[in-house]
Amino acid sequence: MSDSAASAAAALLDRIQAPEGAGRDIPDAATREVIGRAPVAAVEDLDDAIARAKAAQPAWEALGHEKRSAVLLAAADAIDANAEGLAYLLSREQGKPLNGPNARFELGACSAWLRTNATTVLEPQVLVDDETLHAELVYKAAGVVGAIGPWNWPLMISIWQIGPSLRMGNTVVAKPSEYTPLSVLAMIAVMNEVLPPDVLIGVSGDREVGARLASHPDIDKIMFTGSTATGRRIIESSAGNLARLTLELGGNDAGIVLPGTDPSVIAEDLFWGAFINTGQTCAAMKRLYVHDSVYDEVVDALAAIAASVPMGNGLDENNVLGPLQNRAQFDIVSRLVDDAKARGARVVTGGESAPELGELFYRPTIVADIDNDAALVQEEQFGPALPVIRYSDVDEAFDWANGLDVGLGASVWSSDPEAARDAAGRMQSGTVYGSTRTADCTRWCRSAG
Numbered sequence: 010m011s012d013s014a015a016s017a018a019a020a021l022l023d024r025i026q027a028p029e030g031a032g033r034d035i036p037d038a039a040t041r042e043v044i045g046r047a048p049v050a051a052v053e054d055l056d057d058a059i060a061r062a063k064a065a066q067p068a069w070e071a072l073g074h075e076k077r078s079a080v081l082l083a084a085a086d087a088i089d090a091n092a093e094g095l096a097y098l099l100s101r102e103q104g105k106p107l108n109g110p111n112a113r114f115e116l117g118a119c120s121a122w123l124r125t126n127a128t129t130v131l132e133p134q135v136l137v138d139d140e141t142l143h144a145e146l147v148y149k150a151a152g153v154v155g156a157i158g159p160w161n162w163p164l165m166i167s168i169w170q171i172g173p174s175l176r177m178g179n180t181v182v183a184k185p186s187e188y189t190p191l192s193v194l195a196m197i198a199v200m201n202e203v204l205p206p207d208v209l210i211g212v213s214g215d216r217e218v219g220a221r222l223a224s225h226p227d228i229d230k231i232m233f234t235g236s237t238a239t240g241r242r243i244i245e246s247s248a249g250n251l252a253r254l255t256l257e258l259g260g261n262d263a264g265i266v267l268p269g270t271d272p273s274v275i276a277e278d279l280f281w282g283a284f285i286n287t288g289q290t291c292a293a294m295k296r297l298y299v300h301d302s303v304y305d306e307v308v309d310a311l312a313a314i315a316a317s318v319p320m321g322n323g324l325d326e327n328n329v330l331g332p333l334q335n336r337a338q339f340d341i342v343s344r345l346v347d348d349a350k351a352r353g354a355r356v357v358t359g360g361e362s363a364p365e366l367g368e369l370f371y372r373p374t375i376v377a378d379i380d381n382d383a384a385l386v387q388e389e390q391f392g393p394a395l396p397v398i399r400y401s402d403v404d405e406a407f408d409w410a411n412g413l414d415v416g417l418g419a420s421v422w423s424s425d426p427e428a429a430r431d432a433a434g435r436m437q438s439g440t441v442y443g444s445t446r447t448a449d450c451t452r453w454c455r456s457a458g
């Protein structure tokens with residue numbers, strides 16, 4: 010971490026934060042020191058933002074694909090030029106370290122995704138062309154998109170919402186999570202160095218502002234990532250404005266390690282599949298089913314990695330795991346692990362907070378010999394605690410994996426590509442990741458269903 014990153018972050022903060030005495034204090038996730046003041050918009054401010062975005066939309070759409078692409082490529086360049094300052098702010102506000110698959114990685118993903126959006130070709134598709142009919146599918150803007158974001162990957166998920174929307178000629182009103190507003194507003198300010206006025210407006214506010222955004226009559230589409238409970242409320246709101254919806258809600262991704270898999274080759278990938286962003290990732294592995302024949306070896310290998318991966322303040326380049334982002338999430342993780350212990354599950358490593366690192370740190374935790382009906386398995390922990398469940402009957406493992414009413418992602422692990430492919434087909438999930446890594450070969454497959 011360099012002094013220049015700290016001063017770049019301070020300069021970005023000055024551009025977006027509320028005046029002294031106004032707004033809400035936002036803490037550093039690791040140290041709990043106040044790092045800045047988030048503006049707290051009133052519902053009237055949101056109404057004004059939506060009116061401005063609506064007025065700006067026709068001209069933005071009329072610019073055409075080619076010119077919009079050029080502007081979005083320039084916005085991606087602007088993110089890259091400010092990446093160190095943004096990563097520094099993100100690291101403090103969210104807690105994720107600068108290093109590892111964390112803050113710098115997130116900034117890289119933002120500009121890469123925006124470039125992908127900007128350069129995606131959107132030619133009309135001819136659907137029917139015969140003697141009687143010519144029909145084409147053409148891509149048109151919806152109007153004003155409301156983008157409501159979470160706190161775990163606040164910049165990347167905002168860009169997933171903002172990038173395609175702008176690319177199509179929509180304008181966007183983005184409401185970041187109240188836990189991580191500063192880094193998102195700072196990234197929007199950087200993008201607005203090159204975007205025309207009012208094409209992208211960040212509005213930071215509480216849940217009432219989110220609720221108003223979802224139900225506003227001039228919003229044509231809502232993109233939301235967050236909890237299932239809030240997703241349900243957004244669906245109810247959309248009955249009023251008939252906005253189109255794209256919702257990414259909570260998950261509880263299962264992983265299955267098939268018999269005959271070499272634990273030593275997959276252990277590191279398994280670990281990061283579960284602990285990326287200290288477990289606060291929608292499609293992270295949140296429950297792992299391991300065949301009896303390799304169970305002890307997998308548990309020991311995971312525990313050895315968990316016990317040795319450096320956790321701490323994200324500004325220290327040595328660290329690759331950070332704190333839980335907020336108290337509510339810390340309490341969920343603590344409750345679920347305590348419940349597992351009370352039920353007699355075996356904590357192989359971790360299983361407690363790490364107060365010497367800071368208030369919201371929880372040690373990387375591997376819980377073995379745990380039943381499938383334990384709360385740590387059945388509920389989304391969204392933190393650094395992985396339950397590893399033993400199975401001997403492969404059919405039962407699939408029943409358990411598919412037994413919850415969530416299906417965001419899943420993974421299968423095998424040294425045999427054919428077995429992995431078959432297993433992927435049995436997982437009831439939107440996306441299945443398959444690792445068929447062997448000692449001398451890595452193959453990843455992915456299927457959407």
Ligand code: TXE
Pocket residue numbers: 157158159160161184185186187214215216218219220221223234235236237238239240242243257258259260290291292338341389390391
């Ligand atoms: O989400 P919320 P929270 C899961 C994870 C976590 C839980 C709660 O399990 O423990 O969700 O997180 C806005 N209308 N995920 O409390 O409450 C709110 O202001 C419109 C998984 O942060 O859903 C914020 O901007 N908007 C997830 C956003 O919704 C409303 C990532 C998310 O808040 C609103 C994060 C309303 N009525 C948490 N109420 C993933 N899949 O990645 C709130 N909001």
